Amino acid sequence: MVAHPAQWVQDFAKAGADMFTFHLEAVPPELSQLSASEAHPEVLKVCQAVRAAGMHCGIALKPATDEALVSPYVDAGLVDLVLVLTVEPGFGGQKFMADKVGKVQALRTRYPHLTIEVDGGVAPSTIMAVAAAGANAIVAGSAIFGADDPGKVIQALRQAVDTAAATP
Numbered sequence: 001m002v003a004h005p006a007q008w009v010q011d012f013a014k015a016g017a018d019m020f021t022f023h024l025e026a027v028p029p030e031l032s033q034l035s036a037s038e039a040h041p042e043v044l045k046v047c048q049a050v051r052a053a054g055m056h057c058g059i060a061l062k063p064a065t066d067e068a069l070v071s072p073y074v075d076a077g078l079v080d081l082v083l084v085l086t087v088e089p090g091f092g093g094q095k096f097m098a099d100k101v102g103k104v105q106a107l108r109t110r111y112p113h114l115t116i117e118v119d120g121g122v123a124p125s126t127i128m129a130v131a132a133a134g135a136n137a138i139v140a141g142s143a144i145f146g147a148d149d150p151g152k153v154i155q156a157l158r159q160a161v162d163t164a165a166a167t168p
């Protein structure tokens with residue numbers, strides 16, 4: 001996570017990034033100033049700057065942040081991806097927070113075509129819950145880099161997501 005994401009948009013675009021995902025909590029307004037029904041101008045500005053720089057726009061949410069707070073920006077068509085953190089951001093190897101899977105489910109129900117990414121503690125033992133809830137992009141660190149056969153783990157994670165997506 002970086003503070004004040006707006007100041008990095010141009011640098012990332014110039015460096016060739018095609019996706020810029022920022023933490024909602026890192027944009028200057030306090031979380032308490034954000035609403036699920038009305039877009040906050042500072043967050044809007046970041047989304048618009050990302051798009052104007054030619055990148056896809058993602059919004060990441062810490063575990064305690066209400067997923068409904070992304071709605072004004074998703075509904076405005078400014079967001080390509082929502083990233084649901086299932087650990088506190090900062091470092092790998094933490095325990096998966098199973099109680100955050102409901103946030104994924106709520107987003108998928110409201111947004112059938114949105115890319116919903118999950119990051120934190122995702123492994124073969126936790127992927128089924130994540131995939132069944134509707135996540136279609138996965139970040140996995142220690143489960144892959146700590147595996148004897150990383151390719152096999154990646155394959156298992158992919159397969160769980162593909163199977164869940166194909167299940168009505």
Ligand SMILES: O=C(CO)[C@H](O)[C@H](O)COP(=O)(O)O
Pocket residue numbers: 087088089090091092093094119120121122139140141142143
């Ligand atoms: O730093 C992170 C989140 O801020 C890592 O991306 C995340 O925790 C993935 O690592 P792991 O799969 O080991 O949980």
